[in-house]
Amino acid sequence: MKNKSLVSITDFTKEEILEIIELAADFEANPNQRLLDGKVVASLFFEPSTRTRLSFETAINRLGGRVIGFTDASSSSTTKGETLKDTTKMVSNYADLIVMRHPLEGSARYASEQSRVPIINAGDGANQHPTQTLLDLYSIKKTQGTLDNLNIFMVGDLKYGRTVHSLLMAMSHFNPVFYFISPDELKMPQEYKWFLREKGIEYFEHREFSEIIEQADILYMTRVQKERFADPIEYEKVKNAYVLRNHMLSNTRDNLKILHPLPRVNEIHTDVDTNPKAYYFEQAENGVYARMAIMASILGVK
């Protein structure tokens, strides 16, 4: 993986994904390793993102690297009209690695073509967010002991949610069964269902939670956003159907874990937070170890 950019989850093979997950476990066991001593990592956030940026910067600091960069486009030359190409070319002369978040889709792939150093995509619009996927996989592996043959439930906005799309692609290496639970307006797009059918992976679509959640090993919750609905009445009709409450978990499997990419609004009621099956805050913590693993392997220090 040395010197390889990570733009899309499909850039990494199954073996590379497994290698990152193993490495993340090593870093969790021993989080302060000065492997990036003397390295400079550029953190270019063309739009703000608290969790992703802080977890990357924590990961860099724990590895003993130095961070340069900006936290939103208004403090970069973008406001003066500089193109992404020029910003990338310039920064790639300063840093050993670039971590980039940008509101436009495809920006990370384009930057990786312009840059002399590897690019890690920290989110390009609604397109890809591969480090989120790797931390999701790490969380699944850590809590289930395996990635193979699991029942993965995806709930909420399956149409626009990039995290569920990337997770679906990555999990497809491990023979899962998918359950998609969403309103009609926000169903899993056809292209992903074609992809699953081609790979011979089973999936089921449901409009609501029901006793089927008793089958779940992983419940991956996402936010149903009001602005996704053309008709606000439709939103009002469905909004409560995708809220997870503690009493709904009573007959679920012991190994079930509830994941959420965060930020959560109201799709997981706060009464779930104290349930041992709630895992979303630990999941966010796992992001630091997953990102340490990704950066260490791309920079070839591990």
Next chain:
Amino acid sequence: MSKNKELKVNAIKNGTVIDHIPADHLFMVISILNLDVIPNQITFGANLESHRMGQKAIIKVTDKFFEDDEINKISLVAPQAKLNIIRDYEVVEKRVVVIPDKIIGIVKCFNPKCITNHEPIITKFALHDKDNVALKCQYCEKITTQEHITII
């Protein structure tokens, strides 16, 4: 009879005849093949009657023989185009166009949030579905389907 007459009027000694172009895509084909800037003699017919297509267009380019890479670029706007290669007034070869696996710098990505629509970038697509002509943008990874294809 009338067909023969038409051929005689427009006959070329050496070169390429591109037939069965959809009538409303004639000028796109001219532009994609850069025929508007080359010095060769060119004749074209627009809105001609066609049994198969209703109306079609035809282009005859003197002393020009296209490479596959070059001519296949028109497959997106003229998938049924037929090429007649002419040497000494005789058709020596007939060819059809095929959609290439990679489409570079011809089509605009239909995703308004794609980086290629915000910076001067040469677009790149991979052919995602040959039968329905669906193109996958190599940058934003979104699919542009046939009805949304716009030629740059």
